[in-house]
Amino acid sequence: MIFRLSAAAVTALCSALVLTPLQAQTSPATSPARNEASMSRATGPFDVKLTPQEDKIDAALGRMIIDKQFHGELEATSRGQMLSTMTAVKGSAGYVAIEIVSGSLDGRNGTFALQHSATMNRGTPSLSIAVVPDSGTGQLTGLTGKMNINIAPDGKHSYDFEYTLPAAN
Helix, strand or coil, X not given: CCCCCCHHHHHHHXXXXXXXXXXXXXXXXXXXXXXXXXXXXXXXXXXEEEEEECCCCCCCEEEEXXXXXXXXXXXXXXXXEEEEXXXXXXCCEEEEEEEEEEEEECCEEEEEEEEEEEEEECCEEEEEEEECCCCXXXXXXXXXEEEEEEECCCCCEEEEEEEEXXXXX
């Protein structure tokens, strides 16, 4: 059975996949770069806007444009794209996304890419968001890490970003 994904369904799917604090399914990233600092953590709120795209590839697929504004220890904007699908089984779904983040982290400026992979297996969520290896530019070159997303009961979004940056020169 194929389901058409409305913007509301895709938004509900994404919210359901990240409603509870989850640990990323990847182990802490390591980098061969010398002079690497220890693991650091950045936290703060973010605003997100998801804009549905009307592709006609398959009725079971939803595609959204992601616009985010990060606040706190990560002061940045991001743009990206998300693909999602739901199944005939209630509570089972998945999404993948790539976003390019541009701004300041720990006082260092640059860009980096985040890769999302999430599934919901009959109501049990699994989420992994990782820095794409070697995607850091500028003063964020060599960045590695993973991010968790939390959504409070009032709908406010926040991030918890564990990362490593090579020591500043």
